[in-house]
Amino acid sequence: PELERTAPVRHRPALSYELFPARSDVSFERLRETITQLEATAPDYVSVTSRTGHGNLGRVLELTEHVLAETSLRPLVHLTSIGSTRAQLTTIIHALLDRGVRGLLALRGDQPDGHRLEDDEIPFARPLIELIRDIERERTAGLAGGRVSVGVAAYPHRHPESPTISHDTEVLVAKERAGADFAITQVFFDPDVYTRCLDRSHAAGVRLPLVPGLVPATNPRRLQRLAAMSGVEPPRELLHQLELAAEETERRRIGIRFTVDLARRVLDAGAPGLHLFTFNQHAEALDVLDHLDLDRWSTTSQGDAR
Ligand code: FAD
Numbered sequence: 001p002e003l004e005r006t007a008p009v010r011h012r013p014a015l016s017y018e019l020f021p022a023r024s025d026v027s028f029e030r031l032r033e034t035i036t037q038l039e040a041t042a043p044d045y046v047s048v049t050s051r052t053g054h055g056n057l058g059r060v061l062e063l064t065e066h067v068l069a070e071t072s073l074r075p076l077v078h079l080t081s082i083g084s085t086r087a088q089l090t091t092i093i094h095a096l097l098d099r100g101v102r103g104l105l106a107l108r109g110d111q112p113d114g115h116r117l118e119d120d121e122i123p124f125a126r127p128l129i130e131l132i133r134d135i136e137r138e139r140t141a142g143l144a145g146g147r148v149s150v151g152v153a154a155y156p157h158r159h160p161e162s163p164t165i166s167h168d169t170e171v172l173v174a175k176e177r178a179g180a181d182f183a184i185t186q187v188f189f190d191p192d193v194y195t196r197c198l199d200r201s202h203a204a205g206v207r208l209p210l211v212p213g214l215v216p217a218t219n220p221r222r223l224q225r226l227a228a229m230s231g232v233e234p235p236r237e238l239l240h241q242l243e244l245a246a247e248e249t250e251r252r253r254i255g256i257r258f259t260v261d262l263a264r265r266v267l268d269a270g271a272p273g274l275h276l277f278t279f280n281q282h283a284e285a286l287d288v289l290d291h292l293d294l295d296r297w298s299t300t301s302q303g304d305a306r
Pocket residue numbers: 048049050051052078079080106107108109110111123124125126153154159160161162167168171184185186187213
């Protein structure tokens with residue numbers, strides 16, 4: 001039968017926040033407050049980072065269980081393959097699915113210098129995606145219910161270990177074919193770097209939503225630490241301005257203005273949403289959103305009555 005048309009439905013761009021597990025009970029209390037503040041903006045999910053080798057698994061589970069049991073939010077749990085055996089990863093995936101987690105970010109993790117792969121270690125993100133999909137098939141016996149949403153990392157700048165940027169694009173194609181549903185990008189500071197990544201990916205056949213990962217660029221030391229980890233340098237001019245700022249409020253104004261401008265430009269270029277690396281600080285992420293008015297990029301579609 002023909003469906004009756006109803007009022008148009010508005011779709012806001014996707015919104016998500018990255019959190020890292022607490023290192024102590026005191027920081028867990030602070031983190032709970034941060035989550036409460038972020039929850040008020042109704043994000044699509046919050047992501048929970050994890051260390052390679054899953055040395056902090058207890059804290060990852062603590063945060064994940066808190067999000068599931070005490071908030072309205074959905075967790076996206078980061079899983080890294082390096083430093084864990086296939087059997088350990090299988091146990092962790094089952095433990096997360098048993099708790100009701102339905103979002104996983106499949107990552108290789110950063111390889112420590114001189115790391116030698118063990119026989120039963122999963123060397124790249126792609127086979128980890130396959131493992132997740134195999135476990136999902138086994139658990140649901142092919143039924144669609146409770147499908148796991150699998151995200152992956154994408155690199156607008158060349159990944160430090162990749163020979164070329166087109167190699168990164170091929171890796172992303174392979175991750176999509178293995179069953180990834182969406183990608184979150186590594187940090188970048190130039191909107192053209194993101195749009196070129198979108199163009200390259202589309203030309204290579206990638207159809208995954210590529211959600212830009214943005215850091216509220218207010219803290220010069222944090223930006224430098226991030227550069228050391230990711231190989232992505234912040235603009236010198238921005239660093240210079242942040243370092244020259246006489247007061248914290250001035251530094252914050254400069255950093256938020258920069259980040260809001262970057263967010264506007266990527267949304268104008270067709271970004272499907274924003275993923276904010278919060279470093280467990282809600283104030284700056286909320287500042288970015290306040291100045292942005294995400295509803296400006298909402299789209300509408302016709303709703304259908306059942
Ligand atoms: P892969 O996609 O496996 O790629 C790793 C390298 O291998 C790349 O250089 C790629 O080009 C190359 N490669 C892949 N497949 C092949 C192949 N078949 N043959 C040859 N070369 C290949 N790290 C953490 O430890 N914990 C986290 O919580 C975490 N969260 C992150 C969140 C986001 C949004 C991003 C962007 C990164 C995150 N990282 C995290 C960092 C990530 O683990 C590193 O960037 C890591 O070096 C690569 O992970 P990957 O999943 O992209 O690996």
